[in-house]
Amino acid sequence: MLTKRIIPCLDIRDGRTVKGVNFENIRDAGDPVELGALYAAQGADELVFLDITATVEKRKTLSELVNRISHHINIPFTVGGGISSVDDVSILLQNGADKISVNTSAFKNAQLIHQLAKEFGSQCVVLAIDTKQESDGEWYVYLNGGRVKTDTKCVDWAKQAVDLGAGEILLTSMNHDGTKQGFALDITATLAEQLPVPVIASGGGGTMEHFVDVFEIAKADAALAASIFHFKEIGIPELKHYLNEKGIIVRI
Amino acid sequence: MKLVIIKYNAGNIQSVLYALERIGVEAIVTDDEALIRSADKVIFPGVGEASTAMNYLKERGLDVLIRSLTQPVLGICLGMQLMCANSEENDTPCLGIFDENVKKFNPDAQIQQHLKVPQIGWNTIGELKSPLFFDLKENSYCYFVHGYYAAKGEHTIATTDYVLPYSAALHKNNFYGVQFHPEKSAAVGEQILKNFIKL
Numbered sequence: 001m002l003t004k005r006i007i008p009c010l011d012i013r014d015g016r017t018v019k020g021v022n023f024e025n026i027r028d029a030g031d032p033v034e035l036g037a038l039y040a041a042q043g044a045d046e047l048v049f050l051d052i053t054a055t056v057e058k059r060k061t062l063s064e065l066v067n068r069i070s071h072h073i074n075i076p077f078t079v080g081g082g083i084s085s086v087d088d089v090s091i092l093l094q095n096g097a098d099k100i101s102v103n104t105s106a107f108k109n110a111q112l113i114h115q116l117a118k119e120f121g122s123q124c125v126v127l128a129i130d131t132k133q134e135s136d137g138e139w140y141v142y143l144n145g146g147r148v149k150t151d152t153k154c155v156d157w158a159k160q161a162v163d164l165g166a167g168e169i170l171l172t173s174m175n176h177d178g179t180k181q182g183f184a185l186d187i188t189a190t191l192a193e194q195l196p197v198p199v200i201a202s203g204g205g206g207t208m209e210h211f212v213d214v215f216e217i218a219k220a221d222a223a224l225a226a227s228i229f230h231f232k233e234i235g236i237p238e239l240k241h242y243l244n245e246k247g248i249i250v251r252i
Numbered sequence: 253m254k255l256v257i258i259k260y261n262a263g264n265i266q267s268v269l270y271a272l273e274r275i276g277v278e279a280i281v282t283d284d285e286a287l288i289r290s291a292d293k294v295i296f297p298g299v300g301e302a303s304t305a306m307n308y309l310k311e312r313g314l315d316v317l318i319r320s321l322t323q324p325v326l327g328i329c330l331g332m333q334l335m336c337a338n339s340e341e342n343d344t345p346c347l348g349i350f351d352e353n354v355k356k357f358n359p360d361a362q363i364q365q366h367l368k369v370p371q372i373g374w375n376t377i378g379e380l381k382s383p384l385f386f387d388l389k390e391n392s393y394c395y396f397v398h399g400y401y402a403a404k405g406e407h408t409i410a411t412t413d414y415v416l417p418y419s420a421a422l423h424k425n426n427f428y429g430v431q432f433h434p435e436k437s438a439a440v441g442e443q444i445l446k447n448f449i450k451l
Contacts, residue, residue: 002367002414003374003393040438045374070270076395076436096266098436121263121300123370123397168372198372221368251374251393 003251004215004243005045005222006236007200008229010035012051012081015061017230033068039229040075042236045251047073048101048170048224051081052145063095070096078126080170086115093120101126101170104143107150107157110164117165126200127166129154131187132174139173139187146174155190162197169195170224172202180206180228188218200224208234208242215248255279255449256291258318261308262330263299264435271435275442277449285317292323293449297435298330299397302341302354305334309347319347324451325427332422332429333402341400350422350429352405357415367415370399375412377420377432382409384421384428386447392440394420394432402431 011018016030036047049069051062059082066079079092080101089100106112106127116125130142131154139154158169171191173184183204192199198221201214205225214220228234240250257268259281272279279295280287288294296318298305309315318325318335327335334346339354346354357369376391385392396412402419404411410421412431422429428448434441 001375002371002396005373070267071273074271074274074436074438074442076433093263094266096270098264098267123299123372124263167370196368198368219366221373 001249003045003249004220005200006043006211006239006250007046007048007222007224008039008044008236009048009050009202009224009226011226012049012062012065013053015065018052032065033072036069036073036077039236040073043240043251044075044236045222046075047077049077049079050101051079053082063091066092066097067095080126080128084109084112086112086119089116089120093124097124099124099126099168101128103128103130106161107141107143107152110160113161113164113166117167122165122167122197125166126168126170127158127161128170128172129158130172130174131184133184133187142174154187155194158191158195162195166197168198168200170200170202173204176204177202178227179204182206182210183214183218183220183223185213185218188214188220192219192221198222206233208239211239211243212246212248215243216246253277253293253449254291255293255295256288257281257295257297258288258314259283260305260312260314261300262297262305264297264328264433267433268295268297268328268435271441271445275446275449277445283312283314285313288317289321293451294321294323294325295448296325296327296331296335298328298332298334300330302330302333302339302344302346302400305330306344306346309334315347319349322426324448326448327427327429328435329398329431329433332431333398333400335422335427335429336402339400349427350402350405350407350424352402352407352419352422354400354402356400362415365415369415370397371414372397375414375432377410377412379411380409382421382423382428383451384423384430384444384447385410386450387443388440394430394434394437394440396432398431402429
């Protein structure tokens with residue numbers, strides 16, 4: 001059976017991991033390649049590298065980094081952050097990325113998704129959506145790392161993007177991100193049930209039980225988390241064994 | 253040991269090259285007939301769409317070349333599907349090395365089972381019967397990304413199950429094909445690549 005996937009996310013700035021990580025068993029926790037390789041060895045199913053480098057000049061660092069990652073890591077990985085053209089994607093894929101994720105640029109120019117899917121195939125086009133539930137109870141799309149609100153509902157944008165060729169949805173709930181109080185089960189379930197493509201839930205995972213809930217209740221295909229792995233609050237092997245004990249199919 | 257990766261309009265050529273480097277094997281990426289013919293082993297990778305890829309191969313005579321190869325050849329994902337008889341992806345006649353046909357997952361069955369297509373992620377391979385799987389356990393996990401599948405047939409050397417049981421790998425004479433991506437399948441995939449090198 002197809003397994004549920006556990007995906008650590010590494011934030012990258014100027015070629016280095018951003019969040020303060022501290023692992024005894026690697027030499028340089030700031031090196032995305034070394035940290036990614038550790039997660040891969042521990043049983044991570046995929047990795048996401050999110051580039052938050054502010055300046056365009058430093059983006060070359062990213063393609064060099066991607067090249068190094070693909071030389072050293074034996075599981076699939078996605079690269080996101082600041083991607084806005086077919087050329088951007090072409091360079092990252094040529095350097096060995098398996099998938100790319102687009103967010104704000106795709107919302108502003110939805111045809112980008114269609115162009116990317118046509119050029120490279122839907123399997124490598126991940127649409128990342130940052131969403132927030134407002135007081136009216138509806139989930140809206142936010143842009144620019146959550147700084148800019150739109151009037152578009154998350155479900156509508158996700159459906160449109162899938163129609164245009166997005167192969168997976170990476171859904172981050174801004175209400176839950178960083179809280180460690182659990183994933184956004186309702187909006188994740190809505191997308192997982194209504195979309196014909198996999199949904200990766202992100203934001204809020206704090207305990208192993210939260211992962212059980214996001215897979216069992218919300219029917220997510222994959223769950224992404226960052227700091228709980230970086231700060232060793234939850235180890236990937238123990239998480240996978242826990243999920244396995246709860247009857248959730250994972251790769252062990 | 254000369255290993256060649258066939259260069260064509262497919263998406264995962266770099267990934268295969270890097271995976272081979274990780275296990276200490278050098279390979280060259282080429283569409284040159286003489287180089288391909290003189291290789292000890294040939295890898296035929298592939299991520300993409302069947303008819304576009306077949307057209308590309310035909311325009312360059314690579315279809316005839318691949319069929320006539322006598323050394324071990326490993327098709328990966330679309331590469332394996334192109335080695336089959338026909339693909340339902342845009343009704344494409346393929347290379348016809350394997351008699352098996354490539355089909356679209358039945359949408360009704362898929363919906364009934366609450367499964368998404370394409371299949372993306374880790375699934376098990378079983379009923380392993382080939383030196384390609386030396387030292388691997390039954391139900392080892394491999395990474396799959398595909399919306400079409402090769403039916404089970406006489407050349408099936410491994411099976412997997414998504415919507416229905418089908419071929420995870422095929423073998424006939426010197427030709428091998430795997431539906432999953434060994435280059436992205438962690439230690440299991442590396443073992444399969446090593447096994448292919450040793451064939």
